[in-house]
Amino acid sequence: MHKIEVEKANEFIKKRSQEVVTTYRNRYHLMAPIGWINDPNGFVYFQGEYHLFFQYYPYDSIWGPMHWGHAKSKDLVHWEQLPVALAPGEEYDKNGCFSGSAIEKDGKLYLVYTGHVEEGDYRREVQCLAVSEDGIHFEKYANNPIIAEEHIAGIGNIAEFRDPKVFKREDTYYTIVASQTSDKRGQMFLFESNDLFNWTFKSIVAEGQKDQGVMWECPDLFHLDGKDVLIFSPIEMKVDDYSYWNTSSTVAFIGEMDWETGKLSVENTHEIDYGLDFYAPQTCEGPNGERIMVAWMQMWHRTMPTNELNHLWSGSMTLPRELHVKENRLVQTPPKGIYQTFEETLSMDEQTIPSGQIVFADSVLNQQYVQFAIEVAEQQKITFSYAQGNEALRLEYDATTALLSFSRTGVGYDLKGIEKTQLTKREVRVPLVDNQLKIEIFRDTSSIEIFTTTGETMTFTFYEQEQGKDMQLKTNDGPLVIRSFASGKISE
Ligand code: FRU
Numbered sequence: 001m002h003k004i005e006v007e008k009a010n011e012f013i014k015k016r017s018q019e020v021v022t023t024y025r026n027r028y029h030l031m032a033p034i035g036w037i038n039d040p041n042g043f044v045y046f047q048g049e050y051h052l053f054f055q056y057y058p059y060d061s062i063w064g065p066m067h068w069g070h071a072k073s074k075d076l077v078h079w080e081q082l083p084v085a086l087a088p089g090e091e092y093d094k095n096g097c098f099s100g101s102a103i104e105k106d107g108k109l110y111l112v113y114t115g116h117v118e119e120g121d122y123r124r125e126v127q128c129l130a131v132s133e134d135g136i137h138f139e140k141y142a143n144n145p146i147i148a149e150e151h152i153a154g155i156g157n158i159a160e161f162r163d164p165k166v167f168k169r170e171d172t173y174y175t176i177v178a179s180q181t182s183d184k185r186g187q188m189f190l191f192e193s194n195d196l197f198n199w200t201f202k203s204i205v206a207e208g209q210k211d212q213g214v215m216w217e218c219p220d221l222f223h224l225d226g227k228d229v230l231i232f233s234p235i236e237m238k239v240d241d242y243s244y245w246n247t248s249s250t251v252a253f254i255g256e257m258d259w260e261t262g263k264l265s266v267e268n269t270h271e272i273d274y275g276l277d278f279y280a281p282q283t284c285e286g287p288n289g290e291r292i293m294v295a296w297m298q299m300w301h302r303t304m305p306t307n308e309l310n311h312l313w314s315g316s317m318t319l320p321r322e323l324h325v326k327e328n329r330l331v332q333t334p335p336k337g338i339y340q341t342f343e344e345t346l347s348m349d350e351q352t353i354p355s356g357q358i359v360f361a362d363s364v365l366n367q368q369y370v371q372f373a374i375e376v377a378e379q380q381k382i383t384f385s386y387a388q389g390n391e392a393l394r395l396e397y398d399a400t401t402a403l404l405s406f407s408r409t410g411v412g413y414d415l416k417g418i419e420k421t422q423l424t425k426r427e428v429r430v431p432l433v434d435n436q437l438k439i440e441i442f443r444d445t446s447s448i449e450i451f452t453t454t455g456e457t458m459t460f461t462f463y464e465q466e467q468g469k470d471m472q473l474k475t476n477d478g479p480l481v482i483r484s485f486a487s488g489k490i491s492e
Helices: 002-019 336-341
Strands: 035-046 049-057 067-073 079-086 097-105 108-119 122-132 161-169 172-180 186-193 200-207 212-224 227-237 251-258 263-271 279-285 291-296 321-326 329-333 342-348 351-353 357-360 367-375 381-388 393-398 403-407 425-429 436-444 447-452 457-461 470-475 480-490
Touching (some): 002 079, 035 108, 035 291, 079 108, 097 122, 186 212, 212 251, 212 279, 212 321, 227 279, 251 329, 263 329, 357 480, 381 436, 403 447
Parallel strands (some): 035 097
Antiparallel strands (some): 035 049, 049 067, 251 263, 279 291, 357 470, 367 480, 403 425
């Protein structure tokens, strides 16, 4: 059964992918050849390469019964598509192979995923195993599920129990799984095993408060820079200042795990990305212990222009980002390999522009990197307009409030969401470093990812109807003091 469904999907992809309309397709981000994608799954370094799987419905550009798509990469920038790894169809996963993770054991690659069944009001989510000898073809384990009702009797709801992230610590395997309390708060369960096949309940790692969401999804738990970090994606987390404006958010809990009790004591909590299109991040450990994170670069419950325009695809992954913990916050930097693909076409040395503004005409590229450092005086506002035509994407910094904002207002197709007011802009507080605002920007056709030197990120998609060609840097007051500026192409 499984083989037939996987083959059917692979045949479809082979036959139909040429029909995809490429106008808005990214080039240096991982995407599926055709169809819908959401969460990254099974992110793992296996036999010298990064493997990244993803929630996948090849047959339409909207969500449907979930398969696992699959790709691999040596440098986290260039991706090679591999055949579909999982398709739904068994009695325990007949309505979807939901999100999960991967781990290597004795040279084999194991996937731990959620089997989703939904019939009318009945919903069951159980954790399942699949294994591969070659890292490409997967067999589902004959005794699936491996974690089910009996493991969470009396403490969890089998209808909301998903997204297992498996890892090894000392000689024990652990899996952290998202769940919901009976009064609709998020909670994370931890299970342990010696062999990946037999699991016992260990603990509730963390439990949410009322304002921290009605359900938590996609947990990941790892040790980094002396801290324990739990990341996850809460649904309907309450807006707090400039954080959690999306209906589906992402959050990091940073603190210390007690491995005796299996509980995380949380020292700090913050949103992971301050954009509109970043969800369900998952990490993997690289060959030198580096912690890399990738997320789905779209958002639930918003319209998707590529679906409405019948372009036969929807969704992309973010750039994989390297993580560190500094002062109890997660900080993100771009993947090192991306700089090797950068060909500089425009650069400026230190200079002061008395008029307070400079236009780089005709300088916008579909695959582009822009980097600048501006000296910001007290009370100055700096505006970087990108892809400027009648409208522009706008990155703005206000020294008075220390707020950095990014706006796609008026640019291209609307992405209408279920949020009460349509969101087209977000803000984040960013301190200056040496009185300077230092920014790195990665644009790929319909996406833009902004990194600050302090490690904050803002991730947005945008679907232009007219291509904006210019860039502009401007200040409201006094001269513009540029310390450095560079821009150029990101080649494939
Ligand atoms: C998160 C999520 C997961 C689930 C998957 C289904 O985006 O809702 O909780 O496993 O997507 O595609």
